[in-house]
């Protein structure tokens with residue numbers, strides 16, 4: 115029995131390593147970022163310009179980067195949410211069972227395409243199309259980035275929403291049909307509202323994924339740190355800044371610390387989104 | 403009559419949207435295959451790159467990615483399985499279990515570039531591993547941990563309670579029961595999780611950008627403290643940093659094809675393994 | 686409470702003032718019973734009255750359910766299985782169990798029976814083979830499966846699976862065999878085989894069997910214990926309990942007036 119007890123304690127230890135890793139992530143991000151708070155001070159992060167390398171005065175405002183992330187994310191969600199919701203409804207409610215067995219894995223396949231491959235596709239196929247269509251000088255802009263990110267969000271949202279729709283009890287449907295409602299009325303007035311919390315959770319997971327995505331946006335958004343709402347303008351997201359600049363900064367420099375602050379902001383945003391998504395799914399019994 | 407039309411139009415809209423998505427996925431795959439496959443030959447796969455990747459093959463990137471994924475799984479698999487065993491077999495509802503689950507969901511949501519920053523701060527700098535296979539594998543291992551935990555736990559829970567009881571009633575200790583009457587029947591799920599983890603590790607660029615990847619390094623790694631090239635990073639470099647990106651477009655497609663084939667091949671493998679084991683063990 | 690006969694021969698299990706709780710709800714109240722060695726004792730009573738719970742206290746299988754609490758004493762071979770610092774593993778080796786729903790492992794017939802001996806450290810091929818054969822013979826399954834020991838046990842019929850589970854329990858050489866409605870999922874023919882088997886096994890083993898089938902209790906058991914709402918209402922020789930119950934509740938139950 116003593117041996118069994120020791121084994122159990124061993125497993126508690128192993129299982130706790132996830133907690134340890136999360137703690138270490140917070141710890142080391144703050145550790146690397148910390149000196150910035152003394153000099154030049156956290157207020158510097160609120161500047162409205164990001165000019166990390168300059169002969170006059172470096173400026174480390176996260177705002178333009180956040181604006182880039184917001185714009186690209188907004189485009190991605192505007193495109194992906196309606197499409198994903200329609201596809202999820204189709205797969206869950208309309209598709210033939212065999213069709214569903216094929217469609218769902220196929221769309222989920224999209225999630226396993228490496229983001230650098232999608233970025234590459236965006237660079238060589240999508241960006242030229244956008245450039246031509248809008249008659250621009252370059253196809254590397256927020257719209258191209260947003261469309262690529264929509265592709266990355268779609269499998270998450272479709273898959274999780276489809277599960278949510280599937281778990282709506284059959285009695286709801288039967289009740290509605292028995293009252294003489296048509297299939298579409300039943301779907302839109304009964305099934306989808308009942309699955310709404312799950313769909314909302316799916317959208318949050320998708321948003322988290324989009325905000326955190328790096329390579330695709332790095333490759334196709336043009337990387338200009340501007341505050342703009344114009345989808346056809348190049349932008350620079352938070353993730354892309356870290357990826358593009360971290361390789362070239364001297365370790366420990368102020369610029370280096372600023373990039374860690376960008377990472378912290380990213381971490382907190384995605385942490386918040388996941389936390390809420392998890393709350394929703396626990397509340398509505400879609401997770402253990 | 404009108405209502406009938408309405409219904410038909412709605413179904414059409416739903417179906418059209420779904421197949422439009424399918425069409426886009428198919429188009430991306432086809433585009434990469436169509437342009438990538440003709441580039442693939444033995445020389446491309448087995449030769450060193452020359453002139454900063456403008457010519458020659460991608461051998462070190464393939465090997466680097468292989469080593470990285472193997473290292474990742476070697477680290478993440480034991481921890482992932484152990485955590486899954488704890489969650490499915492030992493954990494009682496309570497504070498600790500809740501916290502572990504929250505940590506796992508948190509990890510699953512951490513952006514990959516943040517893993518890169520973390521790996522840089524902890525493994526590369528603090529542990530002084532430098533940019534290396536070791537630092538990269540450790541970073542990727544933290545990233546794929548949730549995937550492995552979740553799939554493994556699912557498969558452990560799918561093993562009927564009756565097996566555990568039969569084993570315990572024969573005088574097995576709890577651990578013996580887990581080892582002999584639970585784990586053997588969940589291997590399929592565990593292997594699936596491992597393969598999905600490998601696939602994810604193989605395809606990620608952002609975390610290795612800061613912890614291991616070398617721009618151009620035409621030799622094979624000799625130790626876990628060496629830097630390596632990796633397929634996704636190589637593709638990124640060729641596509642965006644190369645002075646003459648148009649000229650090396652075929653090489654980009656070739657690299658993208660190899661990477662995609664590897665990652666999708668792994669996903670397919672995971673599916674096949676699942677099917678195979680489901681047939682072998684049915685209860 | 687002098688309504689319980691006491692067996693005169695050697696006692697295998699002695700239960701004193703046993704109470705059992707699942708968290709806040711109490712499932713057994715003040716159970717006192719002496720179970721005779723090498724005889725068959727049947728536990729009967731309406732569903733939910735605590736038969737299975739009682740059976741599982743005897744090999745401490747309830748321990749794996751979180752939040753349970755046991756009071757009182759159970760003595761097996763003069764050893765208090767709850768008080769003394771006893772080894773649960775050794776206890777379960779001595780007190781085997783067969784479940785209501787047959788639960789063979791999805792591996793070969795041979796490996797199913799060899800499972801117990803293996804976890805207890807036996808690795809010798811020859812010895813294992815002998816034990817497997819002997820256990821399968823005792824479980825009256827040998828002739829049916831001797832040519833296909835390598836086949837997956839999941840392919841056996843329901844009745845064969847249950848006898849395999851009995852063989853698996855016998856392979857660790859227990860003294861006591863607990864059976865929780867072992868035939869409730871079987872067809873009449875398989876049930877008859879299992880009942881015959883119980884009759885043979887009692888020459889070597891003490892058997893405690895839960896059943897909701899009155900005829901079965903009457904056919905296979907020497908002693909019968911009637912449980913009702915977590916209490917042991919009546920206990921005595923099967924013949925006596927069935928022909929001349931002392932308690933009104935027992936009579937109502939065995940004549941089919943409730944349950």
Ligand SMILES: Nc1ncnc2c1ncn2[C@@H]1O[C@H](COP(=O)(O)OP(=O)(O)O)[C@@H](O)[C@H]1O
Nearest residue numbers: 707712730731732733734735736737738739750
């Ligand atoms: N795991 C458990 N947790 C909580 N209560 C239980 C559990 N198992 C059984 N019970 C309760 O204990 C009582 C006795 O159950 P049981 O021993 O299974 O009865 P029987 O085998 O006679 O049908 C019932 O009221 C049942 O609901």
Ligand SMILES: [Mg+2]
Nearest residue numbers: 736737738865
């Ligand atoms: Mg019962």
